[in-house]
Amino acid sequence: MKLSSLLAASLLALSLGAPLGSSAASAEDAHGGNQPPRLQWSYAGVFGRFDQAQLQRGFQVYKEVCSACHSMKLVDFRNLAEEGGPDFSESQVKALAATYQVKDGPNDAGEMFERPGRPADKFPPPFPNDQAAAAANGGKAPPDFSVLAKARTFERGFPWFITDALPFVGYSEQGVDYIHAVLNGYEEPPKGTDVPDGVHYNKYYPGHLIAMPNPISDGQVTYPKNEAGQPVVPETVDQYTRDVAAFMAWAAEPHMMARKALGFRVILFLILLSGLLYYVKKRVWADVGGEVHGLQPELHKAG
Template identity: 60%
Template sequence: MTKLLSALLAFGLMAMPLQAAMAQDKTESAAASAGAASKDAGQDAAAEGHAELPHFPLKEPPELSWSFAGPFGHWDLGQLQRGLKVYKEVCSACHSMRLVAFRNLKALGYSDDQVKAFAAQYTVKDGPNGDGEMFDRPGIPSDYFPSPFPNHEAAAAANNGAAPPDFSLLAKARAAERGFPTFLFDLVTQYQQGGPDYIHALITGYGQTPPKSVEHLIQDGTYYNPYFMSGPALAMPPPLSDGQVEYTDGTPQTVDQYARDVAAFMMWAAEPHLAERKATGFVTMIFLIVFAGLLFAVKRRVWANTPH
């Protein structure tokens, strides 16, 4: 009897690893089946357009040629004046530019009288007067571009719940990410045109057919734009159309040209001393190179007769 119990106990001990291995195989098989089912479900969801949110913008803004690009960049005053015209006649109906004063427009090639006449076209709220009341008056060169709305809430209410951003610094604040290794080359080429490239791409990016993967993300009352940074669509309708703004210098009156001009103007508004800063930096680098050469020559002269 004792031998029989010992044999049964030994058989049980031998069978336990086998049962554990069989259970593990069943678990792994079930997990693999669940993983395959989940993958198939994910593929089905992606096919139906309900997959994980894509990365925005859906398309990278193309790099354009700008006069202010590179270490020797300069402002094209004619382009800046056209961009100001586009802003005044189209963009200023929704977008403010509260950090730019009318007197700053002298840098665009306008005379004092022209700046005064331009400022007088705007109505500025001032006060209080002797009776403690605010009043409206024509603008003067020291005034800043007035906002088309009295406050942020009024701007949002008039634009389908989305308040239009201020244009003063937008060209420096908006730029699509440039991944590795592109951003390393940007340090050498001094690429600073990400904002204007993005603005131009956004203005000209309307009217394209959205892919199925983002169709369900586009809400009613919004407009698909693959260059938009915050989603597949935005509340702003296409702001420009061919022939909308009249140019008197013979420049083509197309959406592409309007977008280039207003983007350049916005870059100037965000950094009006860009060209001067680049010129100063170039002169400084030349000075440092010459100064380093003189220091090296003096060092060799001073220590020439010193034994080493």
């Protein structure tokens, strides 16, 4: 009996293990190849917070590199000074907004005109319309940066899709991990791979062929220096893409820190309320329960 039980347990383990391996492989195949590595982000988790210095560097990368093609239509200049974000000062935001030209109007003559930006304005797009953006980028307009970190994701297969949805330990940073991976995934195609003109090989992009050329290289963006005259962080593609991905996560959810703080207070309130309600219930029903038990002997006698 013991041997048969052992054999049955072994067969069960093998039957469970095979789907795990095959599901992971199928998830990788569905994604189109390499799975983006999971990175550590300061804002991840219930108590995570954005790194303000990283957000400022990420905005610098967006402004100097990405904004030439990608719009950020849902973000106002003034959002950069709000609590929980890059924490620029109001004077910095005002000066930054003034460097942009924003279309406004109509004026008294019924004509549209351009003026310097104000903190209440949204970031103006690099192209006048989607058709112009598509014409300048091989027939397809570059996606807007505002919610790209939430729109991009990938499947990790069973059983991870279950654990990823769990509270407190869930994994909701697929978007920034994917963005970081794609920006670091440009490389020479494997031997025998046919790459058409105007397309580039990327080991993390689904299907491996991407129209966007490699947008950034080491040393392209000059970061602030420390007292020793050295960059505060390495000026590498890996660091640039970590910073801009974190900035994109903030742009997609600029009030994430306030939401987390409110959620924590609500959970704490519900815990206290549950304890109070339980105590009140015990006090209210204590006497009622005693009276019911006290009637039981009389009921038995009556029977």
